[in-house]
Amino acid sequence: MSDPNVLLERDGVRLTSEDAVATVTLCNPDKRNAQSPALWRALTEAGRLLPGSVRVVVLRAEGVSFSAGLDRQAFTPEGFEGEPSFADLARGSEKELDVTIAAYQDAFTWWRRNDLITIAAVHGHAIGAGFQLALACDLRVVADDAQFAMRETSLGLVPDLGGTKPLTDLVGYGRALEICATGRYVHGAEAERIGLANLLVPGADLDAAVLDLAAAILAAPRDAVIETKALLRDASGRAYDDQRAAERAAQARRLRDLAGVGE
Known part of the structure; x- marks a missing residue:
């Protein structure tokens, strides 16, 4: 394997790539990887900078927590320097508010691209925006000290960073509510039991377990994984017969490709 290539390092985010695996690291442990608009812009940029050779993206965090959620500075009257405060956002037009929140959401959406498998390695606290960032990934490997919580409603807000659909898909409407x-x-054990976590491991084994999972994914041909992911992602929104038709079309593409037959 080659040495990791650092492609981005700013605003609490580091992106490195090594062969077919990229790693996005939340690297502001002194603030427990609390999130801000600047961090979200860095995450969005990380998605744009991924080399075409990357097949698996690992999301991990430094320090004792995965992410403690939105930086509390956001709730002060002045907010973040150079950023609109919550009060400023509320005073803007509906269109301006919608555009601003949509830009924040961009940091949470690219993780489900069909050409990637994304794995969140979660330890410690994953609160609010941190919870939603873990939910943005396809898979979650969770340390036994992990603690997820969606605290937005206690602040008079709603989860608005793309987390409500994957949470509902994973655990069902009643549990999500x-x-x-x-x-x-x-906690970690419950997360595995209810389907929120794909794998629960001791904290000391978290990195090794993620690497093992990445290696298993990379063992399969890339195009077959891409087609399978697309089928599974869209399955819940299709009728059974429509899903069968999608399977046939995907398999036809794979057979033609393996046989070297052009379209």
């Missing part, structure tokens, strides 16, 4: 409405902690 209960988790969001109460803001309670979901």
Whole structure:
């Protein structure tokens, strides 16, 4: 393997790539990887900078927490320097507010691209925006000290960074509502039991478990994984017969490709 190539390092985000695996690291441990608009812009840029050779993206964090959620400075009257405060946003037009939140959401959307498999390595606290960032990934490997919580409703807000759909898809409407409405902690063992976590491991084994999972994914041909991911992502929105048709079309593409037959 080659040495990791640092492609981005700013605003609490580091992006490195090594062969077919890229790693996005939240690297502001002194603030427990609290999030801000600047961090979200860096995450969005990380998605744009991924080399075409990358097949797996690992999301990890330095320090004792995955992410403590939105930086509390956001709730002060002045907000972040150079950024609109919550009060400024509220005073703007509906269109301006919508555009601003959509830009924040961009940091959470590229993780589900069909050409990538993304894995969140979660330890410690994953609160609010941190929870939603873990949910943005395809898979979650969770340390036994992990604690998820969706605290937005306790602040009079809603989860608005793309987390509501994957959470509902993973654990069902009733469980998702209960988790969001109460803001309670979901610990690692429960996360695995209810389907929020794909794998629960001791904290000391987290990095190794993620690397093992990445290696297993890379063992399959890339195009087959891409087609399979697309089928599974869209399955819940299709009728059964439509899904069967999508399977046939995908398999036809794979057979033609393997046989070297052009379109």
